[in-house]
Amino acid sequence: MSEKPTLVVEGLRAEVDGKEILKGVDLRVPAGEIHALMGPNGSGKSTLAYTLMGHPKYSVTGGTASFDDHDLLSLTPDERARLGLFLSFQYPTAIPGVTMVNFLRASLRSLGKEMPAREFMQALKREMDALKMDEQFRSRYVNDGYSGGEKKRAEILQMALLRPRLAILDETDSGLDVDALRTVAEGVRRLAGPDMGILLITHYYRILEFLTPDVVHVLHAGRVVKSGGAQLAREIEKTGYDPILGVAAGAA
Numbered sequence: 473m474s475e476k477p478t479l480v481v482e483g484l485r486a487e488v489d490g491k492e493i494l495k496g497v498d499l500r501v502p503a504g505e506i507h508a509l510m511g512p513n514g515s516g517k518s519t520l521a522y523t524l525m526g527h528p529k530y531s532v533t534g535g536t537a538s539f540d541d542h543d544l545l546s547l548t549p550d551e552r553a554r555l556g557l558f559l560s561f562q563y564p565t566a567i568p569g570v571t572m573v574n575f576l577r578a579s580l581r582s583l584g585k586e587m588p589a590r591e592f593m594q595a596l597k598r599e600m601d602a603l604k605m606d607e608q609f610r611s612r613y614v615n616d617g618y619s620g621g622e623k624k625r626a627e628i629l630q631m632a633l634l635r636p637r638l639a640i641l642d643e644t645d646s647g648l649d650v651d652a653l654r655t656v657a658e659g660v661r662r663l664a665g666p667d668m669g670i671l672l673i674t675h676y677y678r679i680l681e682f683l684t685p686d687v688v689h690v691l692h693a694g695r696v697v698k699s700g701g702a703q704l705a706r707e708i709e710k711t712g713y714d715p716i717l718g719v720a721a722g723a724a
Contacts, residue, residue: 478637480536481537483535486519487530488530492533495516496534501638501671505670507669508674508688509674510705510708512675524537525559525640539557539638558636561642564618564623572614579634580633605629625659632659639670639671641671645679650678677708687699688701690704692717697716
């Protein structure tokens, strides 16, 4: 474990359209670790992801968020990306007219990571092969007409090429069959390591069967109410959230 946390969130509060969603989130994701963020619908998981990436719809009303001692909340979304943050969307947006290969090259260029064309194509082929993506995929328009599984593979492909220092994955497992789920989970596991931390947002245990987290956090009503090891996710799979939330409510 890194002694210095990469992501440090303290007392973070945020609202959308005047409604407070995050009500004091405390969270630490050290460099090189895989953390799972679980919780029932409406608990604020996606709001946390968008807030950390600087989506303008989400207004921070209190607390702090830092990344390697940089104040995230003072940075624009593109500055956060250049710092090393990456967000894999739950519902990726289609970009008709922009091919995947051009999109990836432009993304690398914007982050100051541009590479020679030959090297880029070799890296792209290597990562596409690992994700079991057909070669013609690179000439398709970004997320335009993609199936659910293709969209999630495309998100992991971007992560593989961009090599962020912290990847926030917002329900990457949603809408995937078991084979696609295994492929995506293996892709994430292959990329995670000392230079890349993972914050995996999920409702369900099934992706964690293929991707064992170092720490599991449970978010409820805008706060992290419990954290533990991988066993915590197995408990949720067996008994649901009610026993945990009942204890949390009683403690409050």
